[in-house]
Amino acid sequence: xxxxxxxxxRRSFLKVSALAGGGMVLSFSWLAGCKPTSxxxxxxxxxxxxxxxxxxxxxxxxxxxxFSPNPEFGSNVKTSMPMILAEELDTDWKNVMVxxxxxxxxxxxxxxxxxxxxxxxxxxxxxxxxxxxxxxxVAAAAQTWSVPASEITTAAGIIEHKASGKKAHYGEMASLxxxxxxxxxxxxxxxxxxxxxxxxxxxxxxxxIVSGKPLFALDHKVEGMKYAAIVHPPAFGMKLKSFxxxxxxxMAGIQDVFSIQLFKDDYGRNFFDTTTFPEIVAIVGNxxxxxxxxxxxxxxxxxxxxxxxFEMAGFGGRENIKVxxxxxxxxxxxxxxxxxxxxxxxxxxxxxxxxPEGAFKKAAKVIEKTYSAPFLAxxxxxxxxxxxxxxxxxxxxxxxxxxxxxxxxxxxxxxxxPKENIQxxxxxxGGGFGRRAYSHHMTEAALISQKIQAPVKMVYTRExxxxxxxYRPAYSATYxxxxxxxxxxxxxxxxxxxxxxxxxxxxxxxxxxxxxxxxESWDIPSNITIGxxxxxxxxxxxxxxxxxxxxxxxxxxxxxxxxxxxxxKRAENNPVGERNDYDAKRYAGVLELVRDKSxxxxxxxxxxxxxxAYFCHNSYVAEVVxxxxxxxxxxxxxxxxxxxCGVVVNxxxxxxxxxxxxxxxxxNAFFGExxxxxxxxxxxxxxxxxxIRHKEAPKSIEVHFVDSKEDPTGLGEPFFPPVFAALANSLxxxxxxxxxxxxxxxxxxxxxxxx
Amino acid sequence: MAIFNLNINGxxxxxxxxxxxxxxxxxxxxxxxxxxxxxxxIAQCGACTIHMDGNAxxxxxxxxxxxxxxxxxxxxxxxxxxxxxxxxxxxxxDVPQCGYCQAGQIMTAAALLQQNxxxxxxxxxxxMNGNICRCGTYTRIKAAVITAxxxx
Numbered sequence: 001x002x003x004x005x006x007x008x009x010r011r012s013f014l015k016v017s018a019l020a021g022g023g024m025v026l027s028f029s030w031l032a033g034c035k036p037t038s039x040x041x042x043x044x045x046x047x048x049x050x051x052x053x054x055x056x057x058x059x060x061x062x063x064x065x066x067f068s069p070n071p072e073f074g075s076n077v078k079t080s081m082p083m084i085l086a087e088e089l090d091t092d093w094k095n096v097m098v099x100x101x102x103x104x105x106x107x108x109x110x111x112x113x114x115x116x117x118x119x120x121x122x123x124x125x126x127x128x129x130x131x132x133x134x135x136x137x138v139a140a141a142a143q144t145w146s147v148p149a150s151e152i153t154t155a156a157g158i159i160e161h162k163a164s165g166k167k168a169h170y171g172e173m174a175s176l177x178x179x180x181x182x183x184x185x186x187x188x189x190x191x192x193x194x195x196x197x198x199x200x201x202x203x204x205x206x207x208x209i210v211s212g213k214p215l216f217a218l219d220h221k222v223e224g225m226k227y228a229a230i231v232h233p234p235a236f237g238m239k240l241k242s243f244x245x246x247x248x249x250x251m252a253g254i255q256d257v258f259s260i261q262l263f264k265d266d267y268g269r270n271f272f273d274t275t276t277f278p279e280i281v282a283i284v285g286n287x288x289x290x291x292x293x294x295x296x297x298x299x300x301x302x303x304x305x306x307x308x309x310f311e312m313a314g315f316g317g318r319e320n321i322k323v324x325x326x327x328x329x330x331x332x333x334x335x336x337x338x339x340x341x342x343x344x345x346x347x348x349x350x351x352x353x354x355x356p357e358g359a360f361k362k363a364a365k366v367i368e369k370t371y372s373a374p375f376l377a378x379x380x381x382x383x384x385x386x387x388x389x390x391x392x393x394x395x396x397x398x399x400x401x402x403x404x405x406x407x408x409x410x411x412x413x414x415x416x417x418p419k420e421n422i423q424x425x426x427x428x429x430g431g432g433f434g435r436r437a438y439s440h441h442m443t444e445a446a447l448i449s450q451k452i453q454a455p456v457k458m459v460y461t462r463e464x465x466x467x468x469x470x471y472r473p474a475y476s477a478t479y480x481x482x483x484x485x486x487x488x489x490x491x492x493x494x495x496x497x498x499x500x501x502x503x504x505x506x507x508x509x510x511x512x513x514x515x516x517x518x519x520e521s522w523d524i525p526s527n528i529t530i531g532x533x534x535x536x537x538x539x540x541x542x543x544x545x546x547x548x549x550x551x552x553x554x555x556x557x558x559x560x561x562x563x564x565x566x567x568x569k570r571a572e573n574n575p576v577g578e579r580n581d582y583d584a585k586r587y588a589g590v591l592e593l594v595r596d597k598s599x600x601x602x603x604x605x606x607x608x609x610x611x612x613a614y615f616c617h618n619s620y621v622a623e624v625v626x627x628x629x630x631x632x633x634x635x636x637x638x639x640x641x642x643x644x645c646g647v648v649v650n651x652x653x654x655x656x657x658x659x660x661x662x663x664x665x666x667x668n669a670f671f672g673e674x675x676x677x678x679x680x681x682x683x684x685x686x687x688x689x690x691x692i693r694h695k696e697a698p699k700s701i702e703v704h705f706v707d708s709k710e711d712p713t714g715l716g717e718p719f720f721p722p723v724f725a726a727l728a729n730s731l732x733x734x735x736x737x738x739x740x741x742x743x744x745x746x747x748x749x750x751x752x753x754x755x
Numbered sequence: 756m757a758i759f760n761l762n763i764n765g766x767x768x769x770x771x772x773x774x775x776x777x778x779x780x781x782x783x784x785x786x787x788x789x790x791x792x793x794x795x796x797i798a799q800c801g802a803c804t805i806h807m808d809g810n811a812x813x814x815x816x817x818x819x820x821x822x823x824x825x826x827x828x829x830x831x832x833x834x835x836x837x838x839x840x841x842x843x844x845x846x847x848x849d850v851p852q853c854g855y856c857q858a859g860q861i862m863t864a865a866a867l868l869q870q871n872x873x874x875x876x877x878x879x880x881x882x883m884n885g886n887i888c889r890c891g892t893y894t895r896i897k898a899a900v901i902t903a904x905x906x907x
Binding site for chain 2: 072073074075076200202203205206207209210211212213214215216218219221227252287288289290292379380381382383428429430431432433459461462652653656657659660661662663664667685686687691692693694695697698699700701
């Protein structure tokens with residue numbers, strides 16, 4: 001049985017919907033386009049909707065609208081979350097329409113897309129919502145037919161009482177169901193009875209995407225809307241001094257130029273309030289092109305920013321963090337030197353098992369390797385942008401955000417309006433990857449609109465976007481292993497840090513598998529802003545750890561998969577320490593699966609393979625990468641992935657996520673890099689910032705799921721971290737060189753390989 | 756500002772714009788054809804790909820003044836019902852993740868197939884190499900182009 005959340009009570013929902021009103025416009029035109037079904041099979045739009053709870057309404061003709069609560073950035077939540085609702089509702093997927101819910105904390109929990117938690121944390125609430133609505137429909141039928149509810153069955157949107165031969169579709173019972181008392185708890189289906197979850201469904205927005213319909217905030221337009229561009233400082237460590245409005249005031253289509261300030265002095269920032277430049281210049285005009293032209297002409301003076309600091313709320317309600325933003329113009333060369341110093345400098349001990357120092361002292365051999373990776377820009381294909389309409393004491397914001405619940409508080413302080421007067425509507429995002437958890441672009445658009453008291457669409461140029469910070473941090477990690485004279489592993493020591501935060505996960509594998517283990521952490525302050533980037537921290541530490549284990553296995557004369565399995569066996573049977581943050585058996589399971597599916601011991605002719613495995617976001621992934629050198633060029637021929645993420649809701653979409661994350665990882669491993677000279681980002685567009693392109697993608701990718709009955713866990717991120725090391729380990733086999741420093745392309749080029 | 760007569764998706768359109776305005780912004784801001792996307796503004800990502808007389812071009816680098824005597828096709832005009840073989844193949848392979856780059860990918864693929872209805876894998880890779888997909892749907896894109904070529 002699942003207990004119902006108060007928010008599911010339709011009565012509270014009706015109250016909210018009466019207040020919220022205009023935010024809920026349905027687009028009726030989409031129905032015909034969205035279906036893979038032929039048009040004759042489609043039900044017409046209903047004349048009336050009956051709301052069974054905050055997620056579900058049913059028309060009198062049986063058409064079902066499901067509200068997808070979380071913002072969509074490409075991870076398929078807008079299809080997969082409604083699939084979970086539809087499963088427990090027991091409706092026919094072909095009669096389902098999906099609407100993106102807007103931000104309504106009164107109706108939905110955790111409207112946050114990030115941390116690969118959408119499906120994991122939505123699983124039970126969505127199932128419960130679906131089951132609760134089904135319960136009401138059954139109760140309505142029982143009442144109408146005067147038969148016991150227990151004798152009623154449902155299937156594909158049809159309610160049936162077999163003994164009396166009575167039958168009705170959901171639409172016929174929806175009006176009564178909407179008036180019945182919501183149960184306190186409802187039974188959920190057995191997994192074996194699932195008909196929708198586990199069967200691939202096409203992206204509900206596919207037809208709109210392929211035909212170019214407006215879906216993104218950048219596509220939004222209303223009558224009288226103005227356009228805005230922004231100008232931010234050219235370097236980290238700089239701030240606005242002054243600007244000369246007259247330098248652009250005569251230009252065609254330019255209406256106004258002013259500066260905006262994102263935070264009031266006494267404002268306590270939330271965790272996702274990271275912004276590099278809290279004061280920027282806005283240019284408002286009649287078209288995007290005109291404001292972008294004016295941007296080039298605007299005369300602006302910048303000055304060095306002094307050291308500053310602020311207090312920020314910790315992630316997920318953790319204690320406040322004191323943030324110091326140092327002054328100065330930073331350089332990548334200096335960063336590298338600073339990071340190197342930590343190879344010998346001690347870090348902060350995060351975990352210690354046994355006597356690692358003693359073990360290293362008596363070691364016959366010590367292997368030590370240092371790995372590093374640069375800052376990375378997210379580079380979402382849709383640059384930061386937002387629509388805002390702030391007039392008087394009302395604000396409507398329509399923008400690409402992963403975290404509406406975080407930006408609401410920021411908007412309240414910036415606009416000086418109560419949250420009841422601010423409506424945040426959720427646009428489909430042209431990529432997120434963590435970047436759009438930081439929604440300063442929404443505050444910027446809102447402030448611009450408030451100033452001009454008119455609707456506005458603010459758009460970053462690619463250059464603005466790429467040079468605005470919130471990057472993946474730069475990282476370094478030194479691994480040391482102590483071996484005895486028989487090549488037995490005595491101890492492992494990891495010391496990892498970053499600018500400005502450490503990637504260390506001290507309690508993850510191989511912690512727990514080693515008698516003597518030491519994990520240390522360090523960080524170096526910086527004024528270069530950072531933020532979550534697909535599998536934060538894991539995306540680097542996995543690369544370092546899994547590359548080191550590969551080298552270690554070779555040194556010990558062991559097969560790299562067997563070596564990992566031995567360690568995992570130890571962690572499963574006789575774990576060291578109590579805080580080990582993984583399930584050794586499931587971890588081993590994905591390694592075994594990838595070993596089988598890739599025919600690990602019999603690679604295809606001419607390919608060089610590398611393996612890697614990692615656990616993050618509650619899921620386990622192992623990957624095998626096959627590379628070939630073709631005409632002096634490293635080519636990724638094939639990637640095999642095995643994943644244990646519990647029940648897979650939408651398998652083909654899950655495979656798509658896996659493929660995408662693997663390609664993303666290969667791209668960043670080969671090419672991804674942001675550097676700085678005197679605080680200025682070295683790359684501001686795709687001519688210099690190299691992204692993986694079509695030709696560089698693997699020729700094929702196979703994704704295999706562990707058959708599991710566990711509740712679903714993360715999927716968008718876990719495929720990403722392991723691929724870096726699987727690629728590095730494979731390249732080692734191909735070239736005889738180890739790859740310690742990301743990106744790998746410069747080293748490969750030095751080996752006379754074409755990149 | 757000047758008046759330009761354009762032929763877009765088979766319709767005559769008049770716009771009043773600065774002659775240097777890229778077609779990307781004429782389409783998006785003046786004509787409300789927002790399927791063509793802004794990605795980089797320097798012809799490096801392909802999100803803004805349209806057809807000019809059947810050839811795939813980057814609309815961010817095409818001034819409106821150079822588009823006057825040509826047939827322009829955008830994603831909205833590729834087919835009336837969104838059922839061009841390339842669009843259908845994109846749905847069959849469930850290609851999009853975020854979806855933002857896909858209009859540009861589809862326009863590039865459609866132009867390729869118009870000129871070369873039976874491309875080899877290498878020809879597909881070469882043709883599609885100018886279109887970045889940040890979500891990494893390249894393997895599906897290639898599969899969809901192959902399917903589309905079989906269903907032309």
